[in-house]
Amino acid sequence: MPRSHWLDPLARRVLEATGQLPRKPAVTVAHAAVDPAVVDPAPPTWTIDVNRAREADWQQLPGCTHDMAVLLVRLQQGGVQFASTDDLIRLLELPADLVQLWDPHLIFHWYGDDPPQPDRAPLDLNNAAPAELQLLNWPEVRLQGFLRERRLQGFRDLADLQARLSLPASAVEALIGRVCFKARRASPSLPPRRG
Template identity: 55%
Template sequence: MARRHWLDPLARKVLQAMGDLPEDSAREGKSHRPEAETPVSPSWCIDVNRATAEQWRQLPGCSELMVDQLLRLQQGGVQFSQIEDLAQLLDLPETLCEQWRPHLIFRWHGDAPRLPEQAPLDLNADRPGMLASALLWPEDRIQRLIAERRREPFQNLADLQERLCLPPAAVEALIGRVRFGARPAGPSLPPRG
């Protein structure tokens, strides 16, 4: 029987994911109780708030667009506290969420996050007065948001953060509280002739 490392399972997984500890050896032989299958724990985990592009790409179904958006938010200082934040932000189907869940570790680096308290606002379509009362932002920031969305609808939180130069805390407060609907299909190209 292979000897297990003395660290607790979570610490062992993190050290293995970082490459500081070798992977557990494959199960040798058959279990002495084959009818009692134990769930296999993931061989790697990522810290969602510190993950690299390569780590995100390990997740099944994680597209380059998702990786780009997550890294842009991370560079802007945004952190996630639960898988539901990611699911809503990336519009993940439940099956994909369940595939990702065993591999994700949510470590908060700093003050505790605020949880959403109301129905999501549509930053591309809701009236300025509604946005001002729900977001409680300074008037000049609301005016920049309105001007920017007229120029081009916002695509996601990373786009919003970059175009409005929002601090990380302002973006974190929006996770789960906003959506980016009402985007037109885009300008049509003139026919080639």
Template identity: 55%
Template sequence: MARPRHWLDPLARRLLQASGELPSPPKPAKPIAPLVFDSPTVDTWQIDVNRASHSDWLKLPGCSNDQADLLVRLQRGGVQFSGADDLARLLELSAEQQQLWQPHLLFRWYSEPPNPVAAALDLNNASSLQLQTLGLSPERQQRLLRERSRQPFRDIADLQERLLLPAGVIEELIGKVCFGPAASSSSSGPELPLAKS
């Protein structure tokens, strides 16, 4: 049978421990913090391979202008890459370069080619109906037809000077128009009347 403990026992025990006559109770163990290993920071930016722009490609380490140009031209032609191996074979990438590029490449498959490039409109041979697609006002279209009948346009600077077009209009036309030799009047057919707006 256990001997009953006196109510002063805890107090007496603390006094004896404080005076050093009894050993102090062990301190509760501190929780051990989990080990955290320093890991290198991973740069996680990615480019969508089948939609990447020229500047996107140049972000990849060691990608040259020629490689970026080739990839963008292929993309415009509807070529798509299904994996890093396709890209590596095309560009003849070293194993080291493949390894550097791999974390930054995202491969998605698209049913449509990116930004189909419309053929430039030949201003020296375009019909009135075709000219309306450029967004020029009816007055500017009439002036263009009148000037073109006098002499074909040489280039976009000639167009700007002869039609007195502001820089903003010319900037909108860059890449959308070209200037071929004028077709003979017998083969060009009659001009369609301009739509009133």
């Protein structure tokens, strides 16, 4: 009897999906009783409505971490919706192998008006100059609140931005794929205020 591969099933599926391992032929149920480790599961029949999924739904996806699931649910609870797989790729910085594993399970139902269409390279909100932030077309009050919060601490992600600025869901949806949150660069020290 041939020995099963030493990789766990998830690692094997990722390597097969990326072409680094050949796919095994399907094993019949009669052979499954002999060595269940060599059975490739049939394509799953379950799907996730991305804009209504719960944390447990997300964690069914191979490679979806707890942090990813929590972020997606937090954004959803804030009213944010995703228009396509590309939104998830940009938000979570998903590698191509995970995209291939996730894509068959994802359904994108948009609830409400038409989804926004991104048209520019992402703007780094933690490091952008005030002049660059004008591209956001935010009201002056929101922009000043953003700058005040950013001085206190950089933003982690869209959910953190939404919570700290009390942004409506539509404002956050308009940012998906248009912004990113890199580590803050050291800024030159400001001269002391005279008062």
